[in-house]
Amino acid sequence: MKLSELKALVDRAVETSRDYEDHEVVVAVKLPYTTVGAIPMIAVKSVNKGFDWENGKFIIRTEEELTPADRDFATKMRDMQEQLGFAEMKIRTLKTENKRLKKQIGVEE
Structure with missing residues (x-):
């Protein structure tokens, strides 16, 4: 400019x-x-x-x-955020599955 x-x-x-x-x-x-x-x-x-x-x-x-941006650092941060998002999704999925299995075998929470 x-x-x-x-x-x-x-x-x-x-x-x-x-x-x-x-x-x-x-x-x-x-x-x-x-x-x-x-x-x-x-x-x-x-x-x-x-x-x-x-x-x-x-x-x-x-x-x-x-x-100036450290492109490697920015890529690492973006990858870590994605991994964290997937980890949180996996935890929710496992908790739901855990509740379902406990209910199936009759274990109270």
């Missing part, structure tokens, strides 16, 4: 906001596990034009350091 595109989008967001309020600027992040509720976000701490090696860049700094 170019700075001019960002400016146009910000200008449009301000123009179309009803009862304009000073919105907090955040960056959406993807966590390596499933979350419930709002999108995970990190607040923006500062912005500046780059210089020297970063010349020609518009740099956004967040309150927390961002690190």
Whole structure:
């Protein structure tokens, strides 16, 4: 994205906001596990034009350091979540079967 595109989008967001309020600027992040509720976000701490090696860049700094995703870690977390889901399903199935067998042989719970 170019700075001019960002400016146009910000200008449009301000123009179309009803009862304009000073919105907090955040960056959406993807966590390596499933979350419930709002999108995970990190607040923006500062912005500046780059210089020297970063010349020609518009740099956004967040309150927390961002690190490129460790794809292996993300895959492991996703696999662990799937395994946990299957384990919970298996436990429910076994509990149901256990109750059925106890009832069949006349054992009280």
